[in-house]
Amino acid sequence: xxxxxxxxxxxxxxxxxxxxxxxxxxxxxxxxxxxxxxxxxxxxxxxxxxxxxxxxxxxxxxxxxxxxxxxxxxxxxxxxxxxxxxxxxxxxxxxxxxxxxxxxxxxxxxxxxxxxxxxxxxxxxxxxxxxxxxxxxxxxxxxxxxxxxxxxxxxxxxxxxxxxxxxxxxxxxxxxxxxxxxxxxxxxxxxxxxxxxxxxxxxxxxxxxxxxxxx
Ligand SMILES: [Zn+2]
Numbered sequence: 001x002x003x004x005x006x007x008x009x010x011x012x013x014x015x016x017x018x019x020x021x022x023x024x025x026x027x028x029x030x031x032x033x034x035x036x037x038x039x040x041x042x043x044x045x046x047x048x049x050x051x052x053x054x055x056x057x058x059x060x061x062x063x064x065x066x067x068x069x070x071x072x073x074x075x076x077x078x079x080x081x082x083x084x085x086x087x088x089x090x091x092x093x094x095x096x097x098x099x100x101x102x103x104x105x106x107x108x109x110x111x112x113x114x115x116x117x118x119x120x121x122x123x124x125x126x127x128x129x130x131x132x133x134x135x136x137x138x139x140x141x142x143x144x145x146x147x148x149x150x151x152x153x154x155x156x157x158x159x160x161x162x163x164x165x166x167x168x169x170x171x172x173x174x175x176x177x178x179x180x181x182x183x184x185x186x187x188x189x190x191x192x193x194x195x196x197x198x199x200x201x202x203x204x205x206x207x208x209x210x211x212x213x214x215x
Pocket of ligand 1: 075
């Protein structure tokens with residue numbers, strides 16, 4: 001398992017908790033470094049002037065920008081390690097991992113935002129319709145498809161509602177399951193013994209012993 005450097009960790013901690021969680025899962029899979037989390041307005045204006053960002057920081061804010069009201073960054077810049085800007089494939093690989101983790105965490109209800117990647121701004125999985133590539137960049141967006149979370153909650157509810165199999169169900173499962181005969185017999189006898197012990201069922205030890213012999 002890989003580990004974030006101190007520098008990366010410091011930057012990561014300037015980001016929204018959803019980003020922190022996604023990245024802490026990603027580092028288990030791939031070696032990455034965080035180059036930037038939170039950004040001041042001053043730095044955003046500088047980047048805009050250098051042409052490294054499309055957002056001027058005044059009329060159009062970057063998701064990296066933090067203010068007194070917004071203390072954490074909603075964006076993060078990540079590089080695959082070792083860093084090789086010429087090797088674009090690895091950026092796509094990182095993005096795939098980040099997207100996959102985001103989907104899983106959403107399904108688990110552990111985060112509340114979706115993730116947009118600077119290599120696919122409209123998130124249509126088509127990388128040819130980009131006007132501006134920012135491959136290290138990921139940002140949080142509103143999650144407008146609560147279906148997955150809802151589905152997950154419903155499934156949990158369904159689990160609770162599901163009636164217990166009951167003794168007959170257990171016997172049926174034992175018969176139909178691909179279990180060796182000897183184990184099946186043991187399970188059967190155990191069930192019968194439990195039934196025998198129960199005051200509600202009039203099966204005594206002698207009957208159990210008889211069935212055990214037959215089996
Ligand atoms: Zn960025």
